[in-house]
Amino acid sequence: MTPAAGTAPEGYDKRAFEPFAVTVDLAVFTIRGAVLQVLLIERGQEPYAGRWALPGGFVLPDESAETAARRELAEETGLSDVPGLHLEQLRTYSEPDRDPRMRVVSVAYTALLPDAPPDSVRMDPHLASLEPHGGGDAARAQWLPYDGLGPLAFDHDRILVDAHERVGAKLEYTCLATAFCPPEFTLGELQQVYETVWGTVLDRPNFRRKVLATPGFVEPIPGAARLTGGRGKPAALYRAGTAATLHPPLLRPSREGRPV
Amino acid sequence: MTPAAGTAPEGYDKRAFEPFAVTVDLAVFTIRGAVLQVLLIERGQEPYAGRWALPGGFVLPDESAETAARRELAEETGLSDVPGLHLEQLRTYSEPDRDPRMRVVSVAYTALLPDAPPDSVRMDPHLASLEPHGGGDAARAQWLPYDGLGPLAFDHDRILVDAHERVGAKLEYTCLATAFCPPEFTLGELQQVYETVWGTVLDRPNFRRKVLATPGFVEPIPGAARLTGGRGKPAALYRAGTAATLHPPLLRPSREGRPV
DNA sequence: TCAAAAGTGTTAAGTTTACACCCATGC
DNA sequence: GCATGGGTGTAAACTTAACACTTTTGA
Numbered sequence: 200m201t202p203a204a205g206t207a208p209e210g211y212d213k214r215a216f217e218p219f220a221v222t223v224d225l226a227v228f229t230i231r232g233a234v235l236q237v238l239l240i241e242r243g244q245e246p247y248a249g250r251w252a253l254p255g256g257f258v259l260p261d262e263s264a265e266t267a268a269r270r271e272l273a274e275e276t277g278l279s280d281v282p283g284l285h286l287e288q289l290r291t292y293s294e295p296d297r298d299p300r301m302r303v304v305s306v307a308y309t310a311l312l313p314d315a316p317p318d319s320v321r322m323d324p325h326l327a328s329l330e331p332h333g334g335g336d337a338a339r340a341q342w343l344p345y346d347g348l349g350p351l352a353f354d355h356d357r358i359l360v361d362a363h364e365r366v367g368a369k370l371e372y373t374c375l376a377t378a379f380c381p382p383e384f385t386l387g388e389l390q391q392v393y394e395t396v397w398g399t400v401l402d403r404p405n406f407r408r409k410v411l412a413t414p415g416f417v418e419p420i421p422g423a424a425r426l427t428g429g430r431g432k433p434a435a436l437y438r439a440g441t442a443a444t445l446h447p448p449l450l451r452p453s454r455e456g457r458p459v
Numbered sequence: 460m461t462p463a464a465g466t467a468p469e470g471y472d473k474r475a476f477e478p479f480a481v482t483v484d485l486a487v488f489t490i491r492g493a494v495l496q497v498l499l500i501e502r503g504q505e506p507y508a509g510r511w512a513l514p515g516g517f518v519l520p521d522e523s524a525e526t527a528a529r530r531e532l533a534e535e536t537g538l539s540d541v542p543g544l545h546l547e548q549l550r551t552y553s554e555p556d557r558d559p560r561m562r563v564v565s566v567a568y569t570a571l572l573p574d575a576p577p578d579s580v581r582m583d584p585h586l587a588s589l590e591p592h593g594g595g596d597a598a599r600a601q602w603l604p605y606d607g608l609g610p611l612a613f614d615h616d617r618i619l620v621d622a623h624e625r626v627g628a629k630l631e632y633t634c635l636a637t638a639f640c641p642p643e644f645t646l647g648e649l650q651q652v653y654e655t656v657w658g659t660v661l662d663r664p665n666f667r668r669k670v671l672a673t674p675g676f677v678e679p680i681p682g683a684a685r686l687t688g689g690r691g692k693p694a695a696l697y698r699a700g701t702a703a704t705l706h707p708p709l710l711r712p713s714r715e716g717r718p719v
Numbered sequence: 720t721c722a723a724a725a726g727t728g729t730t731a732a733g734t735t736t737a738c739a740c741c742c743a744t745g746c
Numbered sequence: 747g748c749a750t751g752g753g754t755g756t757a758a759a760c761t762t763a764a765c766a767c768t769t770t771t772g773a
Binding site for chain 2: 722723724725726727728
């Protein structure tokens with residue numbers, strides 16, 4: 200962009216303030232085999248060499264943070280042109296000491312994407328890009344279970360906890376759960392999303408009634424059915440609907456003393 | 460974050476990337492006379508000279524964005540040490556062209572505060588600071604009604620809409636409404652908060668039942684009562700409780716096609 | 720006495736919960 | 747057959763919504 204220095208009125212000289220680096224960090228979630236997984240990269244250099252970290256990188260001079268998030272996701276993990284990728288801003292982390300090297304303000308994003316079943320990776324060349332590979336700055340990129348992660352680099356533990364909490368909360372009052380599902384999915388798979396993110400078990404009859412009673416949450420694909428888990432009755436298939444929010448919301452089973 | 464090895468190999472050279480300015484913008488709301496009001500400053504210089512804008516300013520090298528938000532609020536508007544000030548991060552705005560002079564990434568905050576009744580401004584020297592006065596870069600600071608604001612400077616219209624939407628949504632499932640109330644308030648005043656932010660009318664008997672049935676939302680002040688509006692039965696007084704979230708939520712009257 | 724605002728009561732409608740039971744499939 | 751997962755039914759408990767009514771104040 201290169202702003203014209205001459206046109207900057209007083210008090211707006213670039214050298215009048217300390218320059219900040221602005222970066223993006225990505226908390227990328229998927230659900231694989233009923234387990235919530237996070238996409239992480241192994242750091243190749245100090246600080247925190249060898250530690251797992253969130254993918255991310257610098258915002259370039261002529262792009263927005265969201266554009267940078269999409270670009271970094273593609274560069275560092277090979278996840279590009281993913282159909283159904285959901286990306287949304289989480290919050291910005293700006294503690295002065297969050298990077299020991301210099302002042303870095305980071306805009307964190309949460310991304311959700313459907314799992315690519317192992318079979319379709321071999322079948323469909325497009326879906327093959329869902330298998331992340333190292334690239335760009337990252338030593339290697341890999342899906343790891345959200346539960347039981349060791350300490351991550353920088354303040355990435357906290358970012359990940361914030362992202363998880365936000366996703367869990369948004370499942371209650373938005374149609375976000377479908378972002379974890381492939382284009383065609385069963386109600387059992389949708390329920391699995393809720394159960395995995397919330398860490399609870401839901402009543403199947405009540406769950407399906409609730410989902411089907413919410414206009415625009417899912418729409419049936421007439422005649423289509425798929426066998427899940429190898430056994431049992433084939434399940435009817437649904438597509439994501441056009442609604443964005445759930446009214447009334449689908450609340451988590453109530454805990455007693457509930458944190459925010 | 461994870462800075463780029465390719466861009467800044469060893470040690471993160473500060474000149475390897477274009478410097479960004481990082482600022483904070485504040486959407487400060489209060490409710491005065493059943494009207495939602497926003498604290499704005501009149502710009503004294505180009506661009507947008509004479510236009511209304513959100514208070515805000517640069518994040519300094521050794522402070523977090525939140526610290527900067529508190530400092531700017533005090534400097535530009537005189538609102539410092541306000542008891543009951545609620546401040547929370549909204550989101551970050553980073554479009555490359557959002558400031559015509561240079562690249563500015565802005566972390567926006569939402570602040571809520573109780574109205575200082577005109578009488579108590581004269582009585583209590585502490586509350587007098589609630590009357591904003593210009594200072595710092597701002598030409599002057601003033602409360603203006605949220606509805607019917609002309610176009611603001613920069614992308615501040617959008618920030619304000621986002622902030623309003625967020626506050627409205629958080630009233631549904633958190634105890635945020637008490638942040639608009641003085642330390643002691645009546646249920647009628649609390650209801651007024653909901654009605655003003657949502658732009659709806661609520662049923663009084665049902666509202667009070669809902670509030671009183673939510674543990675930790677409000678707690679009664681035994682024996683205390685206050686006359687409101689000059690006439691009518693004196694209303695019992697309440698304090699904000701210790702709960703942060705509402706279970707079940709207090710949902711807005713349902714509209715048909717609801718936006719997110 | 721009246722208007723205004725607080726506060727209580729009641730009932731019908733709707734929602735949620737818990738659980739019993741049937742259906743279709745692979746092994 | 748039988749285990750497994752999909753799908754339907756139902757009744758009790760609870761929540762919400764609508765509105766009638768009483769109380770306490772200032773004018």
